[in-house]
Amino acid sequence: MARRPRARSGRLVTLTSDVGSAYAAQMKAALIGAGVAPEQVIDLAHDLPAHGLREAAFLLREMARGFPSSTVHVAVVDPGVGGRRAPIVIGTRAGPTLVGPDNGLLIPLAEELGVRASYRIDPARLRRRRPVGTTFEGRDVFAPAAALLVKGTRPSALGPRILPRPYSIPEAARTSAGARGEVLHVDRFGNLVTNVPTGWIGPAVADLRFALGSGRPRSVPWVTRYESLGRGVLGALGSSFGLVEVAVGEGRASDRLRADVGSTVVLAWGPRPAVRGANANSARPRKRR
Amino acid sequence: MARRPRARSGRLVTLTSDVGSAYAAQMKAALIGAGVAPEQVIDLAHDLPAHGLREAAFLLREMARGFPSSTVHVAVVDPGVGGRRAPIVIGTRAGPTLVGPDNGLLIPLAEELGVRASYRIDPARLRRRRPVGTTFEGRDVFAPAAALLVKGTRPSALGPRILPRPYSIPEAARTSAGARGEVLHVDRFGNLVTNVPTGWIGPAVADLRFALGSGRPRSVPWVTRYESLGRGVLGALGSSFGLVEVAVGEGRASDRLRADVGSTVVLAWGPRPAVRGANANSARPRKRR
Amino acid sequence: MARRPRARSGRLVTLTSDVGSAYAAQMKAALIGAGVAPEQVIDLAHDLPAHGLREAAFLLREMARGFPSSTVHVAVVDPGVGGRRAPIVIGTRAGPTLVGPDNGLLIPLAEELGVRASYRIDPARLRRRRPVGTTFEGRDVFAPAAALLVKGTRPSALGPRILPRPYSIPEAARTSAGARGEVLHVDRFGNLVTNVPTGWIGPAVADLRFALGSGRPRSVPWVTRYESLGRGVLGALGSSFGLVEVAVGEGRASDRLRADVGSTVVLAWGPRPAVRGANANSARPRKRR
Numbered sequence: 001m002a003r004r005p006r007a008r009s010g011r012l013v014t015l016t017s018d019v020g021s022a023y024a025a026q027m028k029a030a031l032i033g034a035g036v037a038p039e040q041v042i043d044l045a046h047d048l049p050a051h052g053l054r055e056a057a058f059l060l061r062e063m064a065r066g067f068p069s070s071t072v073h074v075a076v077v078d079p080g081v082g083g084r085r086a087p088i089v090i091g092t093r094a095g096p097t098l099v100g101p102d103n104g105l106l107i108p109l110a111e112e113l114g115v116r117a118s119y120r121i122d123p124a125r126l127r128r129r130r131p132v133g134t135t136f137e138g139r140d141v142f143a144p145a146a147a148l149l150v151k152g153t154r155p156s157a158l159g160p161r162i163l164p165r166p167y168s169i170p171e172a173a174r175t176s177a178g179a180r181g182e183v184l185h186v187d188r189f190g191n192l193v194t195n196v197p198t199g200w201i202g203p204a205v206a207d208l209r210f211a212l213g214s215g216r217p218r219s220v221p222w223v224t225r226y227e228s229l230g231r232g233v234l235g236a237l238g239s240s241f242g243l244v245e246v247a248v249g250e251g252r253a254s255d256r257l258r259a260d261v262g263s264t265v266v267l268a269w270g271p272r273p274a275v276r277g278a279n280a281n282s283a284r285p286r287k288r289r
Numbered sequence: 290m291a292r293r294p295r296a297r298s299g300r301l302v303t304l305t306s307d308v309g310s311a312y313a314a315q316m317k318a319a320l321i322g323a324g325v326a327p328e329q330v331i332d333l334a335h336d337l338p339a340h341g342l343r344e345a346a347f348l349l350r351e352m353a354r355g356f357p358s359s360t361v362h363v364a365v366v367d368p369g370v371g372g373r374r375a376p377i378v379i380g381t382r383a384g385p386t387l388v389g390p391d392n393g394l395l396i397p398l399a400e401e402l403g404v405r406a407s408y409r410i411d412p413a414r415l416r417r418r419r420p421v422g423t424t425f426e427g428r429d430v431f432a433p434a435a436a437l438l439v440k441g442t443r444p445s446a447l448g449p450r451i452l453p454r455p456y457s458i459p460e461a462a463r464t465s466a467g468a469r470g471e472v473l474h475v476d477r478f479g480n481l482v483t484n485v486p487t488g489w490i491g492p493a494v495a496d497l498r499f500a501l502g503s504g505r506p507r508s509v510p511w512v513t514r515y516e517s518l519g520r521g522v523l524g525a526l527g528s529s530f531g532l533v534e535v536a537v538g539e540g541r542a543s544d545r546l547r548a549d550v551g552s553t554v555v556l557a558w559g560p561r562p563a564v565r566g567a568n569a570n571s572a573r574p575r576k577r578r
Numbered sequence: 579m580a581r582r583p584r585a586r587s588g589r590l591v592t593l594t595s596d597v598g599s600a601y602a603a604q605m606k607a608a609l610i611g612a613g614v615a616p617e618q619v620i621d622l623a624h625d626l627p628a629h630g631l632r633e634a635a636f637l638l639r640e641m642a643r644g645f646p647s648s649t650v651h652v653a654v655v656d657p658g659v660g661g662r663r664a665p666i667v668i669g670t671r672a673g674p675t676l677v678g679p680d681n682g683l684l685i686p687l688a689e690e691l692g693v694r695a696s697y698r699i700d701p702a703r704l705r706r707r708r709p710v711g712t713t714f715e716g717r718d719v720f721a722p723a724a725a726l727l728v729k730g731t732r733p734s735a736l737g738p739r740i741l742p743r744p745y746s747i748p749e750a751a752r753t754s755a756g757a758r759g760e761v762l763h764v765d766r767f768g769n770l771v772t773n774v775p776t777g778w779i780g781p782a783v784a785d786l787r788f789a790l791g792s793g794r795p796r797s798v799p800w801v802t803r804y805e806s807l808g809r810g811v812l813g814a815l816g817s818s819f820g821l822v823e824v825a826v827g828e829g830r831a832s833d834r835l836r837a838d839v840g841s842t843v844v845l846a847w848g849p850r851p852a853v854r855g856a857n858a859n860s861a862r863p864r865k866r867r
Contacts, residue, residue, distance in 0.1 A: 022626070025641040039326070063315055067322065355604075
């Protein structure tokens with residue numbers, strides 16, 4: 001992963017959360033109030049599914065790609081189940097620094113970037129205007145920590161070393177006939193992004209057999225662009241994430257299939273039957289959004 | 290259209306789409322990764338109605354007004370029906386450069402600015418980190434193209450000349466009694482913005498006869514501010530777009546009338562009856578949002 | 579309230595509204611078109627509940643905290659009931675300048691910052707490209723006014739002195755057994771933020787009796803973090819606003835209780851019963867979002 005672009009206007013802070021715009025604004029105010037310039041603060045998304053930790057961990061990793069190596073990524077999605085978890089900061093070998101809850105949210109991105117060391121943020125080491133004791137760590141702990149980090153404080157200065165809780169994005173498994181995986185993300189169009197790598201499906205495949213959970217398998221076209229799916233036609237294609245995506249032409253696959261993040265997806269495929277014309281799907285994949 | 294303000298911090302890139310925040314963040318990351326400064330990137334809207342090409346073409350034209358002549362406007366709304374369409378860039382006589390799909394989305398804005406020349410973007414001429422072959426042209430083609438454009442690449446260097454597909458925002462027609470048009474935009478308040486120019490309705494009008502599609506005409510007040518409509522009262526007024534807007538006082542006209550983008554609107558009007566007091570609507574229009 | 583950070587890149591303009599992204603983009607374009615740099619413009623929220631004046635007045639005050647004393651806060655939430663109200667600008671003793679409708683929206687923030695003087699904005703004193711007479715004051719009056727203010731125009735130069743309409747965020751009342759208040763804000767998670775100060779509830783309290791309106795009181799745990807509420811358990815805790823918040827573990831209190839902004843909340847509390855272990859809620863409050 002190349003992360004070369006320089007920061008023109010100082011190091012950047014990205015913000016990702018499920019807290020909505022009003023709380024996100026308070027995080028931004030805390031950063032600006034701590035001396036971070038507005039142009040250093042970049043909202044990635046604040047409308048992630050509420051408490052959707054797994055989906056957020058996946059999207060954070062995808063959204064954070066391309067930012068300069070000096071970037072501080074702050075993420076806040078925290079369903080609040082289970083016991084106490086610490087606020088943490090993770091330094092990475094690729095450069096970016098991650099700030100957020102120790103609930104797994106940061107781990108897929110951290111592992112992609114290569115974990116260097118993680119620290120539990122000690123609130124006493126932050127310069128904050130508000131007292132400890134609120135319920136909004138994004139504003140009261142993560143934002144002040146990020147402000148210190150962009151101004152040069154080292155992660156190790158924020159607290160004691162910690163071993164973060166592990167978390168892995170679920171991986172699809174190969175089966176004799178294809179793959180078994182699950183839905184990682186339902187996008188705004190109701191498309192189902194699975195964890196099955198597009199690369200597993202060979203170039204000569206024209207159709208997949210697809211089943212949701214233990215449902216009946218159905219044959220669906222394996223296409224290279226949304227346009228190839230007629231209105232209302234269920235099909236599959238290689239998503240922009242490099243993962244198989246299940247979609248309905250001009251429709252919402254999530255509604256049609258009543259599928260959501262975590263739904264099991266079973267795929268099977270074989271070589272393109274000779275009876276089909278070679279032009280049914282042109283050889284070179286293209287894109288469309 | 291005056292477009293004089295200078296770009297302080299380099300040329301600006303605006304982003305407009307229906308893809309939602311998570312995909313939009315990836316477009317932003319692609320721009321920043323290509324060396325565009327964060328403060329050059331301006332989100333206009335990413336929550337436009339999914340696949341709402343017509344509404345988006347209208348809103349893009351309205352939202353893009355006022356930006357410097359050096360601005361690059363990137364737009365991505367692409368229902369994906371029909372065959373292949375090219376990624377294009379349009380240079381305009383007024384200055385701004387437009388980037389997006391060749392599906393009509395850019396045309397109303399392009400025509401307002403005056404089309405100079407259009408080019409099909411050749412992905413081979415872009416500097417990209419990701420391979421060709423994904424389904425997210427906004428991130429993989431439009432953003433890299435915009436990054437080159439803001440750094441001085443000329444549109445003609447991005448690919449061969451092309452004649453974009455034509456598209457026109459539907460125009461209202463005069464009738465003997467008034468006008469026949471359609472809904473161009475349903476805003477967040479459920480107000481129906483039609484394509485009937487406000488200027489068609491004279492200053493002495495107090496009431497309109499309004500019908501949706503082939504529905505029964507009803508008399509509605511023609512007012513100059515939302516305040517003039519009592520709670521739950523259906524009426525019409527001159528929208529901020531210079532077009533007639535149908536609204537319900539403190540309510541949602543779209544729900545009340547079950548109207549949507551494309552719904553036919555029939556309006557008829559006459560002079561203000563003498564029996565009405567001159568103060569019913571004060572002479573000088575005022576605004577309220 | 580300390581508001582010390584300097585503006586690096588010129589004075590900031592924050593934008594808060596219920597108008598949605600497409601209209602907000604037009605406000606931004608108007609600012610940029612008037613020469614304000616993009617990095618000076620900060621969106622706080624544009625998806626506030628439509629016409630939710632009371633909730634917006636509360637959130638604006640909360641979101642505006644932390645911005646530099648030179649900031650211009652523009653807010654547009656305007657249900658449009660009642661008669662004409664003026665566009666106003668309020669200068670404050672703490673520094674920030676407020677721009678918006680004279681409908682109470684600005685008052686809680688203005689009073690926190692200390693009102694110095696208020697002026698009715700005279701549209702004739704603005705440099706605008708569009709004619710007077712539209713329905714979108716945010717774009718046509720407030721944005722041009724804010725552009726002048728950030729470039730040094732004094733509030734008093736925008737129009738004649740005015741006494742703004744008063745407005746107060748409803749205050750909770752002490753009762754013999756506890757407090758009676760109301761819901762000020764329903765957040766994205768369905769949590770109910772009331773107007774009862776957290777500080778009214780002593781440190782030794784373990785449970786509250788809670789009733790919505792004239793409903794039957796129920797005993798709910800008074801906890802210090804969301805994690806302490808099991809899935810589906812209704813409870814209360816100190817919100818990030820310093821106010822009592824009613825929440826459901828991993829659920830939506832607003833749906834469960836059918837509560838909304840303005841719903842009456844009755845709380846009663848007593849000392850922690852001796853039979854409960856001291857560890858039920860650890861002594862020092864922590865946070866979680």
